[in-house]
Amino acid sequence: GxxxxxxxxxxxxxxxxxxxxxxxxxxxxxxxxxxxxSLGQGLEFLIYFQGNSAPDKSGLPSDxxxxxxxxxxxxxxxxxxxxxxxxxxxxxxxSLFQANLESTDTQYFGPGTRLTVL
Amino acid sequence: KQEVTQIPxxxxxxxxxxxxxxxxxxxxxxxxxxxxxxxxxxxLTSLLLIQSSQREQTSGRLNASLDKSSGRSTxxxxxxxxxDSATYLCAVRDSNYQLIWGAGTKLIIKP
Numbered sequence: 630g631x632x633x634x635x636x637x638x639x640x641x642x643x644x645x646x647x648x649x650x651x652x653x654x655x656x657x658x659x660x661x662x663x664x665x666x667s668l669g670q671g672l673e674f675l676i677y678f679q680g681n682s683a684p685d686k687s688g689l690p691s692d693x694x695x696x697x698x699x700x701x702x703x704x705x706x707x708x709x710x711x712x713x714x715x716x717x718x719x720x721x722x723x724s725l726f727q728a729n730l731e732s733t734d735t736q737y738f739g740p741g742t743r744l745t746v747l
Numbered sequence: 748k749q750e751v752t753q754i755p756x757x758x759x760x761x762x763x764x765x766x767x768x769x770x771x772x773x774x775x776x777x778x779x780x781x782x783x784x785x786x787x788x789x790x791l792t793s794l795l796l797i798q799s800s801q802r803e804q805t806s807g808r809l810n811a812s813l814d815k816s817s818g819r820s821t822x823x824x825x826x827x828x829x830x831d832s833a834t835y836l837c838a839v840r841d842s843n844y845q846l847i848w849g850a851g852t853k854l855i856i857k858p
Contacts, residue, residue, distance in 0.1 A: 633790075671849065672791075672838075720790055735796055736791075737793065741790050
């Protein structure tokens with residue numbers, strides 16, 4: 630497909646286990662974002678990848694959270710030793726945005742991964 | 748620190764009415780502002796993007812305006828339809844290229 634895809638769509642895990650969430654951005658998009666949305670809440674920025682630059686990790690809530698983007702394409706968000714407060718929908722988005730350049734910044738979102746920590 | 752506020756948090760109007768959703772931001776040094784809609788249980792869909800040098804953008808029945816000096820943007824929806832029911836989010840990309848999001852306005856259009 631041409632859109633952003635995320636897997637799995639749903640993940641139920643036990644407290645203390647590690648989880649990996651995957652995002653496949655639109656081909657050619659330079660920017661990739663991870664967000665978290667808790668029930669009834671707005672979007673919480675987690676991490677932002679821009680081309681080959683060092684990622685902006687300022688939104689990660691703790692050192693249990695990490696993310697990587699391999700080859701400038703697929704990204705994996707890893708949550709170690711999950712806690713119940715980690716339960717949320719994790720959204721990924723990509724865009725053609727490039728800092729300091731005239732570029733379109735329209736973000737395209739994936740359907741999200743619903744994480745439930747028991 | 749940039750903060751984005753959306754008022755009202757929820758809005759319910761009869762079908763056919765024109766309506767305005769508000770977004771305000773505290774720092775006028777922005778790169779762009781975007782409006783999105785989110786349907787229940789689904790991801791977000793981009794509606795309109797306004798560059799900092801622009802004053803408004805239009806798409807169909809939607810019109811978004813931007814007044815940087817006053818730190819405000821409005822999303823105008825003409826002739827509302829039940830299918831417009833969703834949560835509408837605005838996001839500001841600031842001068843450091845970070846995206847800051849509002850909490851959203853939940854819109855219900857009553858048939």
